[in-house]
Amino acid sequence: MPRYAQLVMGPAGSGKSTYCSTMVQHCEALGRAVQVVNLDPAAELFSYPVMADIRELIEVDDVMEDESLRFGPNGGLVFCMEYFANNFSWLEESLGHVEDDYVLFDCPGQIELYTHLPVMKQLVEQLQQWEFRVCGVFLVDSQFMVESFKFISGILAALSAMISLEIPQINVMTKMDLLSKKAKKEIEKYLDPDMYSMIEDSTNILRSKRFKKLTKSICGLIDDYGMVRFLPLDRSDEESINIVLQHIDFTIQYGEDLEFKEPKECEEDKSALVDEYFQDRVDE
Template structure:
């Protein structure tokens, strides 16, 4: 593969739709792209997948076999997925000149906070991995919502320590000024602090103030990638970042040829 993109984020933020649109954008622009569905609990996937974990692992079967509810079954499924890693790895190897996009479970903790996630990324990516953390613009457009997404982003980063893209999805559902605000908050934590204090006047101000300072003083100020997976906007910037990372940006310009 040329490189892999593991797509994670809270439930319902549009991870699977993002995978579909990323694949569509790549193919439209002349690149080979494949999507691997690693979510055994997905009822519907909005893309044609090159690999679907549901063909290997059935949640219903696990639930009846182990007498478990859906959450317990998801955990067993995550462990079974690890046991099948070599098989999945050999399928990934067939996609030599491809960008391979991995869709991960709706419950972020299954992929991100259990021991298997980082093992899975290392095994399936041949060392060429980026992560896309998909946040919902609607939820992130309030200061407290933004801070909570940012902290989750940091938490995911601490588990994988791979290059990560902070993707703000569903921008078609918010105002342009909301997106501009979020970009400003990311660039200047003082603005975020002011906006947060205005929203939550009685919150433990010093505590969050220190956390935001820590973000500022570390390398945690990140570039945001606003996209709409519904309208297919913002994907050229994501491709450009992937290309820079995986290929040193040798064809970044061609990514804009349709502009």
């Protein structure tokens, strides 16, 4: 029996911990068991029950207070995550071996964990050895995604996680409940963006020829990867939570009776679901 895992990633404050508790509540309502593991050694508080908490293994504060180490917050985090990577047996014990289990990992937000440090990749490989099917869930805050430049950098962060981890990834735009109706309309173009019109938007602002060229190539690259879609998540709307969960379940083929579909078809399904979401908003 396969086991299932979501690696919940994204910058600090993007809503990872909130996402985990939202998913737990949602799954509970569906009668599905989902567990959460906190992997952020600097986490202060979260409102979900934890199956395991990295702070039982190591805490950033302890590392920072250690006279011989003298780390700041970022060095402290790196130290903790390396310590974690050397002690995966702790995680193995905490996870136990439940068949058919479904675990959310609430990860730290520091981008360096996904760009050049090996720990997250090592974690993925370890989970796969333990027979987990792993899906990356990359969250970005919709509040920051209302301009083409911010949007491009948001995508690049998501892309670097995807490239370094080599697992399927679903991108989610969080906090949709905070947007006004007008802003929601505005952000719609970013969910399934046309990178070529994005080039127009950005190059109109840029004066330097070199930067225009650079932006053009970055947008082209993003377009080539074909991973620029975001699913909107409004935690106050069960349907939007369900759409996100369905996409992830589909990606890791949760549920034996799920038929395998061609990726192309899946893409179409996805846009149909997102269209549906917005249609509902308009109808309201």
